[in-house]
Amino acid sequence: MPPNRRAFLAATTASVLTTTASTPAVAAPRSRPATARAALDELLAGNRRYAAGRPRHPHEERARRHVLAAGQHPFAVVVGCIDSRVPPELVFDQGIGDLLCIRTAGQVLDEAVLASVQYGVEELGVPLVLVLGHERCGAVAATLEHLRTGAPVPGHLALLVDEITPAALRTRAVPGDWADHTVRAHAAWVRDAIRADPAFTAAHVAAARFDLDSSLVTLLP
Numbered sequence: 540m541p542p543n544r545r546a547f548l549a550a551t552t553a554s555v556l557t558t559t560a561s562t563p564a565v566a567a568p569r570s571r572p573a574t575a576r577a578a579l580d581e582l583l584a585g586n587r588r589y590a591a592g593r594p595r596h597p598h599e600e601r602a603r604r605h606v607l608a609a610g611q612h613p614f615a616v617v618v619g620c621i622d623s624r625v626p627p628e629l630v631f632d633q634g635i636g637d638l639l640c641i642r643t644a645g646q647v648l649d650e651a652v653l654a655s656v657q658y659g660v661e662e663l664g665v666p667l668v669l670v671l672g673h674e675r676c677g678a679v680a681a682t683l684e685h686l687r688t689g690a691p692v693p694g695h696l697a698l699l700v701d702e703i704t705p706a707a708l709r710t711r712a713v714p715g716d717w718a719d720h721t722v723r724a725h726a727a728w729v730r731d732a733i734r735a736d737p738a739f740t741a742a743h744v745a746a747a748r749f750d751l752d753s754s755l756v757t758l759l760p
C-alpha cells in the first residue's frame with residue numbers, strides 16, 4: 540500500500556475511533572440498504588417521490604447530523620455530472636450521509652474519480668455504484684459540436700471531449716437524437732469501465748439516465 544494511502548486510512552480510522560470514544564451516548568447510525576438491489580430500490584423510490592413532487596427530504600435533521608459525526612455509512616456511490624439541474628441527493632430524495640457523490644462534467648472518469656469510487660467501495664463497503672448520465676448534457680453537446688465543426692476545444696475541456704468522443708462516434712449513424720444516443724452510450728461505457736476494473740468487484744455497478752423533462756431516472760440496459 541502506498542505510504543500516502545496508508546497514512547490517510549490511519550488518520551481516518553483514528554478519527555473515527557477518537558470521535559466514537561468521546562461520544563458514547565450517540566446511537567449507531569440507522570441501518571442502510573445492505574445489498575445492491577436494496578440500494579437501487581431505495582434510489583429509484585426516492586426518485587419517484589422527487590419526480591412526483593412529493594420529496595421527504597430525509598436525514599437532514601440535527602440529530603441525524605450528530606450521529607453521523609461519528610462515522611459515515613453511505614449506501615450508494617453516484618458518479619454523475621456537475622450539471623446544476625441534476626444534484627443526486629435531491630434527484631434521489633436522500634439526505635446527509637446517504638450518498639457518496641462524485642461529479643465531473645459529463646461524468647467522465649479520471650484517476651481522482653476512480654480513487655474516489657474505490658474509497659467508497661473498499662473502505663466504506665458501499666454495495667452499489669450508479670453512473671448517472673442525463674438528458675441535454677452540456678459536455679456531450681460540446682463534444683458533438685467539436686465533431687460536427689472540427690472547431691478546436693479550449694484548454695481543459697479537451698479531456699471531456701476525448702472521453703465522450705468514443706460514445707459519440709459509436710452512435711453517430713444511429714437514427715434519431717444523436718445527443719441522447721451519446722448520453723446513453725457514454726454512461727454505459729463509464730459503467731462498463733468501472734465494472735471491468737478489478738478494484739471494484741465488491742460492488743454492483745449500474746448506469747442510468749436522468750430525464751430533465753420528467754425528472755425520472757431510468758436504468759440503462
Ligand SMILES: [Zn+2]
Pocket residue numbers: 620621622644645646673675676677678679
Ligand atoms: Zn451534464
